[in-house]
Amino acid sequence: xxxxxxxxxxxxxxxxxxxxxxxxxxxxxxxxxxxxxxxxxxxxxxxxxxxxxxxxxxxxxxxxxxxxxxxxxxxxxxxxxxxxxxxxxxxxxxxxxxxxxxxxxxxxxxxxxxxxxxxxxxxxxxxxxxxxxxxxxxxxxxxxxxxxxxxxxxxxxxxxxxxxxxxxxxxxxxxxxxxxxxxxxxxxxxxxxxxxxxxxxxxxxxxxxxxxxxxxxxxxxxxxxxxxxxxxxxxxxxxxxxxxxxxxxxxxxxxxxxxxxxxxxxxxxxxxxxxxxxxxxxxxxxxxxxxxxxxxxxxxxxxxxxxxxxxxxxxxxxxxxxxxxxxxxxxxxxxxxxxxxxxxxxxxxxxxxxxxxxxxxxxxxxxxxxxxxxxxxxxxxxxxxxxxxxxxxxxxxxxxxxxxxxxxxxxxxxxxxxxxxxxxxxxxxxxxxxxxxxxxxxxxxxxxxxxxxxxxxxxxxxxxxxxxxxxxxxxxxxxxxxxxxxxxxxxxxxxxxxxxxxxxxxxxxxxxxxxxxxxxxxxxxxxxxxxxxxxxxxxxxxxxxxxxxxxxxxxxxxxxxxxxxxxxxxxxxxxxxxxxxxxxxxxxxxxxxxxxxxxxxxxxxxxxxxxxxxxxxxxxxxxxxxxxxxxxxxxxxxxxxxxxxxxxxxxxxxxxxxxxxxxxxxxxxxxxxxxxxxxxxxxxxxxxxxxxxxxxxxxxxxxxxxxxxxxxxxxx
Amino acid sequence: xxxxxxxxxxxxxxxxxxxxxxxxxxxxxxxxxxxxxxxxxxxxxxxxxxxxxxxxxxx
Numbered sequence: 001x002x003x004x005x006x007x008x009x010x011x012x013x014x015x016x017x018x019x020x021x022x023x024x025x026x027x028x029x030x031x032x033x034x035x036x037x038x039x040x041x042x043x044x045x046x047x048x049x050x051x052x053x054x055x056x057x058x059x060x061x062x063x064x065x066x067x068x069x070x071x072x073x074x075x076x077x078x079x080x081x082x083x084x085x086x087x088x089x090x091x092x093x094x095x096x097x098x099x100x101x102x103x104x105x106x107x108x109x110x111x112x113x114x115x116x117x118x119x120x121x122x123x124x125x126x127x128x129x130x131x132x133x134x135x136x137x138x139x140x141x142x143x144x145x146x147x148x149x150x151x152x153x154x155x156x157x158x159x160x161x162x163x164x165x166x167x168x169x170x171x172x173x174x175x176x177x178x179x180x181x182x183x184x185x186x187x188x189x190x191x192x193x194x195x196x197x198x199x200x201x202x203x204x205x206x207x208x209x210x211x212x213x214x215x216x217x218x219x220x221x222x223x224x225x226x227x228x229x230x231x232x233x234x235x236x237x238x239x240x241x242x243x244x245x246x247x248x249x250x251x252x253x254x255x256x257x258x259x260x261x262x263x264x265x266x267x268x269x270x271x272x273x274x275x276x277x278x279x280x281x282x283x284x285x286x287x288x289x290x291x292x293x294x295x296x297x298x299x300x301x302x303x304x305x306x307x308x309x310x311x312x313x314x315x316x317x318x319x320x321x322x323x324x325x326x327x328x329x330x331x332x333x334x335x336x337x338x339x340x341x342x343x344x345x346x347x348x349x350x351x352x353x354x355x356x357x358x359x360x361x362x363x364x365x366x367x368x369x370x371x372x373x374x375x376x377x378x379x380x381x382x383x384x385x386x387x388x389x390x391x392x393x394x395x396x397x398x399x400x401x402x403x404x405x406x407x408x409x410x411x412x413x414x415x416x417x418x419x420x421x422x423x424x425x426x427x428x429x430x431x432x433x434x435x436x437x438x439x440x441x442x443x444x445x446x447x448x449x450x451x452x453x454x455x456x457x458x459x460x461x462x463x464x465x466x467x468x469x470x471x472x473x474x475x476x477x478x479x480x481x482x483x484x485x486x487x488x489x490x491x492x493x494x495x496x497x498x499x500x501x502x503x504x505x506x507x508x509x510x511x512x513x514x515x516x517x518x519x520x521x522x523x524x525x526x527x528x529x530x531x532x533x534x535x536x537x538x539x540x541x542x543x544x545x546x547x548x549x550x551x552x553x554x555x556x557x558x559x560x561x562x563x564x565x566x567x568x569x570x571x572x573x574x575x576x577x578x579x580x581x582x583x584x585x586x587x588x589x590x591x592x593x594x595x596x597x598x599x600x601x602x603x604x605x606x607x608x609x610x611x612x613x614x615x616x617x618x619x620x621x622x623x624x625x626x627x628x629x630x631x632x633x634x635x636x637x638x639x640x641x642x643x644x645x646x647x648x649x650x651x652x653x654x655x656x657x658x659x660x661x662x663x664x665x666x667x668x669x670x671x672x673x674x675x676x677x678x679x680x681x682x683x684x685x686x687x688x689x690x691x692x693x694x695x696x697x698x699x700x701x702x703x704x705x706x707x708x709x710x711x712x713x714x715x716x
Numbered sequence: 717x718x719x720x721x722x723x724x725x726x727x728x729x730x731x732x733x734x735x736x737x738x739x740x741x742x743x744x745x746x747x748x749x750x751x752x753x754x755x756x757x758x759x760x761x762x763x764x765x766x767x768x769x770x771x772x773x774x775x
Contacts, residue, residue: 308723308725312729314727317732496743502736505733511719512719512720674741685744685746709762
């Protein structure tokens with residue numbers, strides 16, 4: 001990666017940089033240490049343990065490779081900036097991650113915001129239970145002649161498995177410092193940090209060839225294993241340890257179930273069902289709180305500020321825009337917490353292995369499983385998670401089909417339409433709901449198959465995946481990861497959705513139009529009613545007196561209530577009329593002929609058009625157009641929306657229209673932030689455009705097929 | 717078409733919406749809208765070689 005490339009790509013990488021407290025560009029006297037290791041060696045756990053929340057997440061310029069830089073507070077040594085590099089098996093592989101590591105060690109690449117140049121030292125995290133293979137990477141790094149230290153991680157697991165490594169002998173053989181540690185419990189970290197600060201250039205040079213390196217690793221492994229009992233880290237017992245075969249036997253027995261074609265699938269479906277249940281059940285509470293908080297905040301803004309355009313902009317554009325993002329955070333955070341915990345146990349690797357069998361026929365690797373799963377909360381983190389897929393072609397395929405997965409923003413539309421379709425039949429509504437999820441997954445897989453055979457034609461790379469030993473997850477690591485991901489989501493999606501909300505507010509608020517005649521009449525009636533000049537037959541049952549006489553005899557409070565009711569109706573009528581006459585409404589009316597074959601009238605089309613940027617605004621837009629109020633969660637408002645009439649007096653939401661709308665929203669790409677993230681992660685706008693056109697065409701065709709098919713069957 | 721052009725708040729709100737729109741466009745087209753705006757010729761920049769702030773004469 002050259003600097004020119006970095007500068008060129010840097011234009012696309014903006015918005016991803018996130019600064020956490022305590023971390024910035026390194027000052028003079030700060031050591032920069034690269035943290036490396038094979039995948040699943042506990043590197044991330046070690047990073048989280050050393051840095052906690054004192055880290056920032058950015059990317060390497062010109063790449064989509066995530067870069068985390070953390071600040072380590074070390075006593076008696078210079079402050080350390082730790083750069084978390086991607087996990088790799090070798091520096092020499094033809095893989096994105098290996099290339100990033102090579103360039104960082106050579107000083108050609110630094111995380112965004114970090115000074116250029118080689119790191120001052122390298123810390124290689126090694127899995128003590130798998131030393132021989134990990135030593136190959138150690139040898140490759142030692143050959144770079146940078147000050148190096150080796151962190152012998154998971155030493156507790158190794159001791160429990162009966163593996164005894166002599167760190168002093170290993171240090172002699174490698175010619176660099178070796179420190180035993182246990183990142184999960186935090187033991188042995190102080191000497192390691194001290195060693196990082198005092199790392200020296202290794203005095204041994206490993207062989208330069210791959211074969212030579214493997215023999216060298218095997219030789220060192222045999223020299224360092226079983227020489228003598230390794231000094232025990234406090235708390236990690238070396239007595240009465242079960243044998244390695246017993247530990248591996250347990251892993252094998254569990255794998256026999258978890259990776260079994262049938263039983264494994266049953267377990268997998270059970271875990272996924274439990275996970276989704278927990279996410280959607282538990283997230284309901286914080287989502288309700290957030291909804292309430294932003295409703296109060298919007299109301300407070302309306303109370304505090306004088307009536308006017310700026311007040312509307314703040315309460316309806318800014319506050320609701322921020323609220324629209326923050327409300328999804330609980331689901332996304334829970335999803336990441338559970339994924340992180342599952343990953344830490346070692347199960348996620350088995351799930352990816354299991355899913356590889358199912359996804360492979362569609363051209364997707366098992367690695368795609370986590371991005372597709374994450375996309376069920378929100379496509380943005382899902383697409384970003386596709387960075388972990390080593391093969392570019394498969395990564396692009398995953399990115400292109402990820403938005404087909406049902407994200408949280410689609411749920412309000414599903415709720416509205418399934419409620420209208422299956423009123424008083426919750427069982428059928430639930431089946432339709434699940435059907436929407438299945439349709440999204442199915443459409444994604446079929447799309448992957450078609451795109452993989454056309455625009456992304458190529459040889460599928462076999463999935464090579466290490467199945468780590470099972471272990472208890474670290475809640476601390478999961479929390480740090482969750483925090484990190486949630487902040488990235490808020491930063492990326494939040495600013496985008498806020499900007500879109502403000503634009504939509506403007507388009508939905510202008511131009512101003514005179515109120516409709518009916519609203520003016522209602523206001524006039526309300527005014528007369530307040531004065532007692534107008535009667536209302538609902539107030540009294542007396543059939544003998546004239547209306548005016550009745551009104552004059554009606555109780556004052558009743559007259560005021562009725563007048564207020566009329567004024568509220570006039571307000572709603574005016575709001576609906578203003579929305580329909582706004583720029584957004586006019587756009588909807590203009591493109592209505594395009595959506596007419598799907599059964600949509602101008603009201604539905606306005607809803608579809610305004611939700612092009614963010615699908616979650618569909619229900620609130622429909623609520624405003626039909627009822628004049630934005631409270632789309634009110635059951636009365638939803639019933640009113642369901643009973644909306646077209647200009648010719650027929651119902652807007654017929655059975656055929658509802659099915660057509662449901663299918664359209666399952667398949668359509670109605671999310672601008674997703675397009676932006678696709679363009680950035682895929683490396684070009686053409687991929688985002690392909691995604692938009694592909695999904696829009698499929699959604700339109702499927703909705704057309706459904707509507708016209710039902711119409712042919714006589715179902716209107 | 718009735719826009720409240722005499723209300724200063726309208727202009728503040730419209731400016732805010734324009735900034736937001738620019739952000740949205742920039743988000744979708746980070747390197748500029750295709751076929752819109754000036755295209756840079758060849759992406760090259762002419763530079764003048766100087767030594768101690770004085771231009772170096774061509775040989």
